[in-house]
Amino acid sequence: MSVISIERFKIDVPEAVLDDLRERLERTRWSDIDPDGWDRGTNQTYMKDLVDHWMDHYDWREHEANLNRFDHYVATVDGVRIHFIHQRSGRPDAVPLLLIHGWPDSFYRYHKVIPLLTGPGAPEGPEISFDVVVPSIPGFGFSERRAMTVDAAADLFAKLMTKELGYERFVCGGGDLGFLIARSLAVRRPELVSALHLTEVGYPDQTTDLSMLSPEEREFASFIQEWLFKDGTYNMIQSTKPDSLAVGLNDSPAGLAAWIMNFAAIGMTGQEVDRRIPRDEMLTNIMIYWVTGTITSSVRWYYEIAHAPPPAGTGKRLEVPTAVAHMPLDAPLPRRWAERSVNLKHFTEMPRGGHFGAWELPELFAQDLKASMAEILGMREAPFATAGAR
Secondary structure: OOOOOOEEOOOOOOHHHHHHHHHHHHOOOOOOOOOEOEOOOOOHHHHHHHHHHHHHOOOHHHHHHHHOOOOEEEEEEOOEEEEEEEEOOOOOOOEEEEEEOOOOOOHHHHOOOHHHHHOOOOOOOOOOOEEEEEEOOOOOOOOOOOOOOHHHHHHHHHHHHHHHOOOOOEEEEEOOHHHHHHHHHHHHOOOOEEEEEEOOOOOOOOOOOHHHOOHHHHHHHHHHHHHHHHHOHHHHHHHHOHHHHHHHHHHOHHHHHHHHHHHHOOOOOHHHHHHHOOHHHHHHHHHHHHHHOOHHHHHHHHHHHHOOOOOOOOOOOEEEEEEEEEOOOOOOOOHHHHHHHEEEEEEEEOOOOOOOHHHHOHHHHHHHHHHHHHHHHOOOOOOOOOOOOO
């Protein structure tokens, strides 16, 4: 039996870090090149307004206090320090749920859905509740600043859920990098994962036989190829020279914000992002990168993935029962591709939303997760093990 390493954790950023941030924002050296929309990347006029808001209206301490309302912990698993939220429902029949974020978001992606998932179902919905675990991926947030491979992270999370928290089985959800880790976990440890809730299922690549695809799937493949050439340059840079990029991002908060906004605003403008995600919330996510100094380790993840063997399950159909919630502002996912990629039991075309679905549409996301997991599990499984008091 492993020695329990879990400790309570409270977010408490030193005032000196916040003072330094403000000084850096005040000294931002803007370019004198006239702004020209968003075609060339993050718009400078937008960024000036965002930085002004950051300095004059944003209050980190307020958001820090709101985050500390959750139950935060840290654990050392195989020598790696992992930060995570472990929010219990208080119900003995609660289903353990592991939610994994991606890049350039953080554990903050799920801050709105945690209360919705730990409570009982709505009157018209299923009476299912979850014990929710939301870790910061190593290299992100308040976890250790260490990039690693997808499979290594999956193994760490398997041990976190079982050996540290005491769950025998659990369900798992994720998108972006979180999807890759969830897939690896389900492939490498299928005896632990009862079901998956995903917002993506992977994309056609150079190994895909296009002749075997339906017309909708071939259109999907063409969309992904065009997207990679037009908007996927961040992936290429972070997969090849992450440290060169990170020097600037780790030194300039305005530069860090511009790089994250470049991704968040793909296919739209910053103003449109503001209508989907409140500006203060976007800044809180950016602040998590800044105050922890994790932008370097987070972008190095892309290098690790590009220079490692493909993660477990790549190119193979997932057999763990899976629900997929497709956001319309993400890539146009055909149901047939989802069926080809996973053991699809539940498929939802969400009415709106994009890459950060749980963040943008917490009520709809939580409703879909509850409904799909109740349907897949059918409450026919043996009772889930309940983690003891920590």
